[in-house]
Amino acid sequence: MAAAVAVLALLSACGKKEPAPEPERAVRTLVVAGDSAGLTHEYAAELRARTESRLSFRVGGKLLERRAGLGDVVKPGQLLARLDGQDLLLAQEAAKAAMNAARVNRDQSGADYKRFIDLHQQGFISSAELERRDAAFKAAQAQLDQAKAQASAQGNQSDYAQLKADAAGVITAVYAEPGMVVGAGTQVLQLAHDGPRDVVFSVPEHLIASLRGAAARPGALKVKLWGSDQPAQAIQLREVAAAADPTTRTFLVKADAGKIDARLGQTATVSLELPKQDKVIKLPLSAVLEQQGKTSVWVLDGASMTLKLQAIQVGGAEGNEVVVAGGLTPGQEVVTAGVHVLTPGQKVKRYVPPAASAAASR
Template identity: 65%
Template structure:
């Protein structure tokens, strides 16, 4: 009888164990870094990477096509107005000029002959030997010869200009900032050969995102808001906004802004020099600043985790962002001074989760050592 009962008892124990509910593991108490919210003011200075450029930069090319046989300048060359920059093979252009000159000589000879004939026929008509209709035909031939002569003169002038266009000269003094063609290349009319930055005013060019364009436009009307700091050192240079792009750059999706630094600073800057545009932002009071690590995006809202000191739990709190000040987010609403906000580990927290304040082991060890030393000193006394 006993051997039969033992298997039944074992089966019943297994069934009871299977039906019993397993208790879930307690949620871990997470250690978090926190910061206490305090009333603050936002403003300061925003910095944008910039570059010094010439107010006017031309892409110079030949007005006729041909083979480039010589280039007398390189990138960085300083040139004067009228200086020769490059040369095309002029052989075909000179042949065209010679042909135009020959056509001009032929047209001149034809005009002279037609004019002499007209004068003779006019004398004959005055004497009554020919009719007026015949004289009118000679007059028409003279006018046609005159038109052909004018056409030949114009064509000769064009061919003379074409031959002169084989030499590329600088139309202004400045610095060669780029070279787009090498000797031996066949270039078309108007194709860029060199880029020339004209001497004169300099611009500091920088880009801002589209949400800052309106602010820059507003600040541009206030003097003293923009300054340029050259990476080479020196005191900041005052600048004024001269031009704001009407459309975003198709690649970076930012708006290009050009600032004028005035003639007084021309001796301090060099073309292509790297600079930083300093934009003094207006002061805003009654805001709070939090590290960027304290923010979390949730269902299209920006939230932070607020600590309930009584229960040592956290809850999400929506906030309103007013921008950034350096590496800190400016909060314009949703928080009150004195609240404690989690600044690290925000993506692993849940509403109502138990937390504890993080204590730096190094700081705790230093505090313990200081306490031990203090206690030892008291004991010795």
């Protein structure tokens, strides 16, 4: 019995095998060193007209027709939309009738006043009675002036039922369709005026100071139209919003587009070149990864040939390289490829190109 147990123990021991050691992964590395770099910030932008008007009726009513659509080119005085002005025309006729009645009353009071002047000169009426007739005539004249003003104002109300372009430009937005009942001041169309154009983009609040300082240098602010073969062109900073947007916490910035040949609404990229900095560390984009909300790199310990994850602070970008603002020191060795498949403490070896290894073996 004891011999059988010993045999079983021996067989079970022979069946257990140690797991194979994990193969050492070859990694590309880079020894970081101080360098000079000129940071460039890029922002998505849009070409807009410097002056944009949101057109609306000055009276309310039912929209009968809209003669201008999105993208239409309009001229000054061109009819864009029209309201149902029947009620306004009736009110205008009523105002004219009231004006005519006031005129008749004024004329009658004037004739009476002239007769009472003759009677007063003949001594048939007193001065007090003449003064009352004079006051009645002046009141009738004032009522006529009031009726004229009301008739003129009501005539303007009828004209307000027609929405006309006050400048040449392009319709860039439509807010109302025929059949809708709109109130006075309700936006109906948006008109981008012909004339100067602006490049509009948003900048984070922590970069506003650097934007103002760098934009003062000629050529620091450039724009390149998306889908265009034209090189980037210099633009000049014109306006920075006084307050940040409450939702995005960014500041709206407008730059003079100058003579850039672009359509309204066309997208572009604005680049801001900051002054060059010395002794900065630059890494290829493939060396950087995001983990747990932090930007990190893998640092190789040359003595143990193991990896350690180290957080860094990114200061910007220069082409396909990341400018490191903090977290690394010159002389450290950083992995530059395959960073998403590595683990902390992993044993690795430096990658040697085939050509270099063949040359070393000769």
